Amino acid sequence: xxxxxxxxxxxxxxxxxxxxxxxxERVARPAARGCHGDAAGDVxxxxxxxxxxxxxxxxxxxxxxxxxxxxRRTVGNWAGTSVEVGTGSWRTGDRExxxxxxxxxxxxxxxxxxxxxxxxxxxxxTEAEASAGAGTGARTGTGAGHLDLVVVVVSAADxxxxxxxxxxxxxxxxPVVLAVTMGDVATRRGIHLDAEALSEELGVxxxxxxxxxxxxxxxxxxxxxxxxxxxxxxxxxxxxxxxEAPCGDADLAAADRRFTRIAAAVGAATHRSGGxxxxxxxxVDQVATHPVAGPVVFLAVMWVVFQLxxxxxxxxxxxxxxxxxxxxxxxxxxVFGALGLGGGAVEGxxxxxxxxxxxxxxxxxxxxxxxxxxxxxxxxxxxLARAAVVTDRLMRAVGLPGKAFLPLIVGFGCNVPAVxxxxxxxxxxxxxxxxxxxPFTSCSARLTVYVLVASTFFGxxxxxxxxxxxxxxxxxxxxxxxxxxxxxxxxxxxxxxxxDLPRYQLPLPRLxxxxxxxxxxxxxxxxxxxxxxxxxxIWALSTVQVGGDxxxxxRNSAYGTIAAAASPLFAPAGFGDWHAxxxxxxxxxxxxxxxxxxxxTYATSEPADLRRPGGLGDSLRAxxxxxxxxxxxxxVLAFLVFLLGYTPCVATLAAQRREIGTRWTLVGIGxxxxxxxxLAVAVFQIGRLIT
Amino acid sequence: MTRPAxxxxxxxELTAGAPTLDEVARRTGLDRDLVEAAVAHLVRLGRVDSSxxxxxxxxxxxxxxxxxxxxxxxxxxxxxxxxxxxxxxxRNDRP
Numbered sequence: 056x057x058x059x060x061x062x063x064x065x066x067x068x069x070x071x072x073x074x075x076x077x078x079x080e081r082v083a084r085p086a087a088r089g090c091h092g093d094a095a096g097d098v099x100x101x102x103x104x105x106x107x108x109x110x111x112x113x114x115x116x117x118x119x120x121x122x123x124x125x126x127r128r129t130v131g132n133w134a135g136t137s138v139e140v141g142t143g144s145w146r147t148g149d150r151e152x153x154x155x156x157x158x159x160x161x162x163x164x165x166x167x168x169x170x171x172x173x174x175x176x177x178x179x180x181t182e183a184e185a186s187a188g189a190g191t192g193a194r195t196g197t198g199a200g201h202l203d204l205v206v207v208v209v210s211a212a213d214x215x216x217x218x219x220x221x222x223x224x225x226x227x228x229x230p231v232v233l234a235v236t237m238g239d240v241a242t243r244r245g246i247h248l249d250a251e252a253l254s255e256e257l258g259v260x261x262x263x264x265x266x267x268x269x270x271x272x273x274x275x276x277x278x279x280x281x282x283x284x285x286x287x288x289x290x291x292x293x294x295x296x297x298x299e300a301p302c303g304d305a306d307l308a309a310a311d312r313r314f315t316r317i318a319a320a321v322g323a324a325t326h327r328s329g330g331x332x333x334x335x336x337x338x339v340d341q342v343a344t345h346p347v348a349g350p351v352v353f354l355a356v357m358w359v360v361f362q363l364x365x366x367x368x369x370x371x372x373x374x375x376x377x378x379x380x381x382x383x384x385x386x387x388x389x390v391f392g393a394l395g396l397g398g399g400a401v402e403g404x405x406x407x408x409x410x411x412x413x414x415x416x417x418x419x420x421x422x423x424x425x426x427x428x429x430x431x432x433x434x435x436x437x438x439l440a441r442a443a444v445v446t447d448r449l450m451r452a453v454g455l456p457g458k459a460f461l462p463l464i465v466g467f468g469c470n471v472p473a474v475x476x477x478x479x480x481x482x483x484x485x486x487x488x489x490x491x492x493x494p495f496t497s498c499s500a501r502l503t504v505y506v507l508v509a510s511t512f513f514g515x516x517x518x519x520x521x522x523x524x525x526x527x528x529x530x531x532x533x534x535x536x537x538x539x540x541x542x543x544x545x546x547x548x549x550x551x552x553x554x555d556l557p558r559y560q561l562p563l564p565r566l567x568x569x570x571x572x573x574x575x576x577x578x579x580x581x582x583x584x585x586x587x588x589x590x591x592x593i594w595a596l597s598t599v600q601v602g603g604d605x606x607x608x609x610r611n612s613a614y615g616t617i618a619a620a621a622s623p624l625f626a627p628a629g630f631g632d633w634h635a636x637x638x639x640x641x642x643x644x645x646x647x648x649x650x651x652x653x654x655x656t657y658a659t660s661e662p663a664d665l666r667r668p669g670g671l672g673d674s675l676r677a678x679x680x681x682x683x684x685x686x687x688x689x690x691v692l693a694f695l696v697f698l699l700g701y702t703p704c705v706a707t708l709a710a711q712r713r714e715i716g717t718r719w720t721l722v723g724i725g726x727x728x729x730x731x732x733x734l735a736v737a738v739f740q741i742g743r744l745i746t
Numbered sequence: 747m748t749r750p751a752x753x754x755x756x757x758x759e760l761t762a763g764a765p766t767l768d769e770v771a772r773r774t775g776l777d778r779d780l781v782e783a784a785v786a787h788l789v790r791l792g793r794v795d796s797s798x799x800x801x802x803x804x805x806x807x808x809x810x811x812x813x814x815x816x817x818x819x820x821x822x823x824x825x826x827x828x829x830x831x832x833x834x835x836x837r838n839d840r841p
Contacts, residue, residue: 166790216783306791307753314752314787318780337768344766448765556766 103153104282105201106145109173109224110208111217112159113384115236117141118266119208120156123274140172147275152282155202160214163223164306177205178227204230204282206274211241211248212264215321222320225257230286232277233261245328255326256316259286267721286418336437342442344556346448353442357525360429362518366504368422369517372510375421380670384433400598406588407658413652415671416582419503419650423575426502431570435562444556449533466496468574470703474710488544490715491723492536494703497528499578500646504698507650511672512679512691520692524699531700535730543722552672582647589641589648593655603608609656628697628732629683629690629739634674645704663743691740693735700731756784757793806831 110116141156146247151592154313155176163178165171207224209217224231233253241248254261260281262274342348374532385412391402433439440507443464450459459480466473480486505524509517596614609615610633618637625631625639634656655675676687683690702708702724711720755771755774764770767785771778 093750162787164790215777216786219783219787270786307757307793310787311751311753314780314784317778317783319754321777321780340768370800444766451763451765482776556768605802 071337074678075110079374103151104203105153105155105645106204106278107155107157107176107479108206108208109157109177109220110159111161111210111220114159114208114210114213115266116159116208117156119206119234119264119271119274119561120154121237122264122266122269123147124154124244144572145275147279150279150684152278160220164220168192176202177224177229187678202229204232204278206232206234206278208234208236210237211235211246211325212237212240212244214248214325215317215473218317218320219313221257222316225259227314230281231259232274232281233257233259234274235261235263236266238263238265247326247328249324249326253320256320256323256424339559340441340556343438344444349441349445350449353445354526356438356442358431358518360426360433361522361525364422364426365510365518365521366515368425369510371421372418375418379410379418383414388555396649403598404591404594408594409587411654411658412586412590412648413583415650415654416503416586416647420508420575420579422506423499423502423578424571426499427571427574428567431567431574432504432562433475435560435566437556437559440556446529447563449529450536457486459492459536462489463496466493466498467528468499470494470496470498470707471710474707474714484544487537487715487719488539489724490711491539491719492532494707494711494723494727495528495531495700497525497699498646498703500582500704501698504642504649505673505695507653508691508695511686522693524695527696528699531730531734535726563583579646583699585645586651589644590651593641593652597656614656620667624732625697625735626740628693628735629686629743630679630697631681632678634678635682635694639701642698643702643705645706646698649698683739683743686739686743686746689739689746692742693739697731697735700734701727752780752783753787756781757788760785760788760794 081697108116108120120143123145125173140158143154143156145152145154157173157176158666160170160173162170163174169701205224207221209221221231221233221711235248235253237248238248248263250261250263260277262272262277264270264272264274307740353700361528369469384406387406388397390404391397391399391406396402430439433442446464462473462476462480465476470493473496474490477489477493480489501524502521505521509520593614597609597612599613600608600611603615607615610619614637615633618640619633621640622631622636622644623631625636630636634653637656638649638652642649653675654671657671679687679694708720708724710724715723752774755776756770759770759773764773768778770776770785771781774781775786779785785794785796789796
């Protein structure tokens with residue numbers, strides 16, 4: 056009995072094997088049952104040789120069936136199964152053959168009911184006959200209850216993969232003819248097939264066909280010749296070096312023997328124009344995945360993405376900013392005034408809170424749309440896969456597990472699912488390491504803050520700054536990984552993965568729109584909920600006065616007092632201001648709310664500034680100028696570095712706690728805070744010295 | 747001279763950490779198409795795990811995450827599209 060490899064979901068054995076019955080009668084069964092066929096009764100139950108067409112899915116087997124039967128197909132479930140089988144008549148000269156179009160199968164080791172049926176018909180029945188005395192040789196078609204001949208359909212464009220089934224069939228005592236399809240596709244790929252050489256290697260007739268154009272070549276005459284004259288015994292399968300197979304598994308050893316035969320057949324029967332498989336896609340890859348050029352290309356591509364994102368979106372964003380801070384806010388105030396509620400707390404909540412906060416985030420919609428679209432283009436074209444190879448290589452170079460890069464890629468979208476995605480890592484310590492690294496990947500919620508701050512302080516160089524933040528994110532992941540590997544997680548297993556790079560393809564506009572919309576709407580849905588909740592909480596805390604000075608109501612509110620109490624912590628980093636500290640406190644909950652909290656608190660504390668376009672930027676500039684002692688640029692960079700490094704959001708913490716427990720989650724919070732604060736202070740203090 | 751055993755050779759290189767199938771082909775001296783066929787068969791045998799990667803969510807069913815990403819594995823390409831990246835890893839949980 057064959058051993059069953061773990062993980063291979065083979066088709067379950069049926070509870071009761073159907074009693075053996077002649078193939079020809081079983082072929083006739085579908086027609087007799089009248090299942091949505093169009094030519095019931097085309098296949099008589101006896102007297103005709105039975106030819107089976109088998110092959111891997113998508114090799115053109117059904118096209119060949121249609122070509123030889125004139126597309127007169129009867130379809131029905133095979134007796135005792137739910138598998139559909141097509142049957143028909145093949146008239147050639149004065150002869151008529153019964154043709155069975157068996158379900159597509161990659162091999163005779165079934166993983167599905169379809170494959171199981173194909174295997175049963177090809178192997179079980181013939182093995183039973185062989186044991187009863189019928190051997191290889193003249194099996195003239197009598198229709199006496201067996202397959203008289205098997206046409207194995209293989210693809211010239213994918214010969215190595217589709218030959219496996221053929222080689223397996225050849226191990227059984229069945230007359231076989233090989234039909235080779237897709238010669239035109241192979242030729243376009245520079246593959247040239249020598250049918251004669253393939254025939255010599257395999258010991259069976261090989262006939263090139265083009266069934267999509269109705270061309271069956273010499274197939275009919277070769278089939279009749281084999282049916283009439285029989286087929287000489289084939290040489291035994293070439294023994295391969297399976298005894299030394301490293302895994303010693305019977306399945307692997309048997310498959311290795313077949314692949315050895317396939318390698319010999321493919322080597323003897325095919326050659327490529329120019330001598331290699333290299334096409335333009337591979338030539339591009341030679342640069343895109345090159346150990347040195349690859350990272351350079353990756354950085355250049357990402358730089359272009361952020362330049363396009365910030366520069367193209369800037370004018371639209373300015374227009375929307377003017378719209379929200381101008382007509383929308385004014386209109387809302389007018390409505391409150393008309394209702395006699397002007398100047399009240401409710402107006403403050405709605406206009407200074409919801410309109411200012413939500414409106415500010417809405418100004419980022421064009422920016423997010425452009426960035427999501429560009430990333431979708433990169434992904435769908437296949438380039439991001441190459442970037443993954445570059446990143447993976449970098450991670451391996453510093454001794455981090457290759458598989459860890461899978462969740463880290465996801466982290467650049469959102470940290471929460473990235474933490475869950477660490478489950479792909481089989482080793483618990485690798486999982487722990489990766490969960491601790493995920494928060495350093497710069498999620499898209501942080502992008503809104505980068506863009507607001509960068510465009511406020513760096514103008515036309517905003518794209519460079521945002522690009523720099525993403526590069527820094529990668530650097531922080533690697534450095535933190537190295538730090539953890541050399542301290543807390545010294546014993547770490549290795550778990551490599553291989554990346555298969557499909558060819559480049561032209562992105563589909565429809566798909567790009569769908570992906571962009573899915574991401575954008577998801578972002579707005581989540582961000583909208585978080586912003587509304589945070590705006591209400593900030594508004595509530597802002598209305599509770601804890602100081603006596605009424606000239607600065609927000610500064611002396613509960614919100615302002617808490618933020619001001621924490622702000623000295625950030626003074627060494629140049630942003631020890633209560634507005635910035637308050638925004639970072641809100642950002643601990645969710646980064647989506649940082650910009651909204653700024654918009655809300657400045658709108659309440661400095662309403663005159665916020666009611667004109669660009670007012671938020673002016674307020675930010677003034678506060679950073681004050682808190683940094685005139686060293687604005689290093690202070691702003693330090694703020695961005697801290698924002699990148701500290702806790703991404705409470706949702707990520709919850710996901711971390713679920714994956715690695717409370718203790719390690721707390722370790723992570725501390726690690727992120729210490730690293731972020733240290734780097735921010737270093738950036739400011741060094742920057743202060745050189746500016 | 748002993749002929750190389752293609753499947754075992756490919757499996758050995760995957761286990762040894764070859765980063766791409768091109769690299770596997772280079773190391774084994776096998777044709778790239780044969781390497782792809784061998785990997786596909788190793789996946790069928792349960793020796794190798796294969797997962798399609800995507801940073802995009804196939805639908806908007808990921809409740810709670812701002813920017814989709816249904817996890818690193820299992821997010822398939824859209825209908826009618828080829829996958830843009832496939833990650834393969836040798837299974838170590840065999841008895």
